[in-house]
Amino acid sequence: MTLNDIVRGLAQAVRLILSADPALMEIILLTLRVSGLALALSTLVGVPVGAALDWRACERAG
Amino acid sequence: MRARGLITALLYTGMGLPPVVVGLFVYLMLSRSGPLGVLSWLFTPSAMIAAQVIIAFPLVSGLTMTAVQSVDPALRLQVRSLGATRLQEVWAVLKEARIGVVAAIVAAFGGVISEVGAVMLVGGNIEGKTRVLTTAIVLNTRTGEFSLALALGIILLALAFLANAAMLRLQGMTNIE
Numbered sequence: 001m002t003l004n005d006i007v008r009g010l011a012q013a014v015r016l017i018l019s020a021d022p023a024l025m026e027i028i029l030l031t032l033r034v035s036g037l038a039l040a041l042s043t044l045v046g047v048p049v050g051a052a053l054d055w056r057a058c059e060r061a062g
Numbered sequence: 063m064r065a066r067g068l069i070t071a072l073l074y075t076g077m078g079l080p081p082v083v084v085g086l087f088v089y090l091m092l093s094r095s096g097p098l099g100v101l102s103w104l105f106t107p108s109a110m111i112a113a114q115v116i117i118a119f120p121l122v123s124g125l126t127m128t129a130v131q132s133v134d135p136a137l138r139l140q141v142r143s144l145g146a147t148r149l150q151e152v153w154a155v156l157k158e159a160r161i162g163v164v165a166a167i168v169a170a171f172g173g174v175i176s177e178v179g180a181v182m183l184v185g186g187n188i189e190g191k192t193r194v195l196t197t198a199i200v201l202n203t204r205t206g207e208f209s210l211a212l213a214l215g216i217i218l219l220a221l222a223f224l225a226n227a228a229m230l231r232l233q234g235m236t237n238i239e
Contacts, residue, residue, distance in 0.1 A: 024217075031195045046126060050163075
């Protein structure tokens with residue numbers, strides 16, 4: 001891996017994005033869909049659970 | 063209380079779960095003869111989402127717990143004495159701890175977007191079906207397509223940066239009120 005390769009990689013990245021390569025777009029969309037949904041589910045459940053795990057939230061009588 | 067310590071220890075362990083072990087576990091659960099085999103989720107995006115939830119959930123809940131615990135106890139007493147319902151009390155505490163809560167979500171996002179071991183195992187890196195940026199990088203590096211792998215890596219970094227910038231903006235917006 002030389003500096004040249006890195007420059008070439010950068011150039012290819014720009015080219016791929018600008019050309020909106022369909023295969024690449026599919027990969028990007030799936031990445032965002034999978035990670036986005038996983039994060040949304042984890043946040044929806046994880047934040048309330050994290051908040052409830054503070055014992056002071058539970059010491060309230062009644 | 064001992065249970066509290068145990069839950070905390072389990073959660074902190076969950077925050078450091080090796081993704082590949084999560085992948086193996088989900089794979090076994092979803093494999094045809096596994097307990098959840100009837101779902102037919104293996105090698106689909108659903109399986110990848112399931113694995114990533116297992117990775118992200120302890121991060122979100124563990125770091126949210128830490129953030130909430132560092133809120134001044136006086137705030138809780140104050141909103142309670144003002145007659146807040148339990149839900150309102152939790153909401154007030156979460157709002158006070160919002161910087162830590164957003165940090166928890168950001169950490170979990172960093173975990174799932176960069177994750178490769180689990181999604182590779184349960185998704186199978188099938189072109190046009192379950193191939194994501196990280197698994198595509200692994201494939202292209204292995205096959206010697208270094209500039210393509212690097213290009214995908216740069217795109218992944220850019221996506222992560224944009225997503226984090228958006229989340230921090232959200233954090234800033236909640237600060238204004």
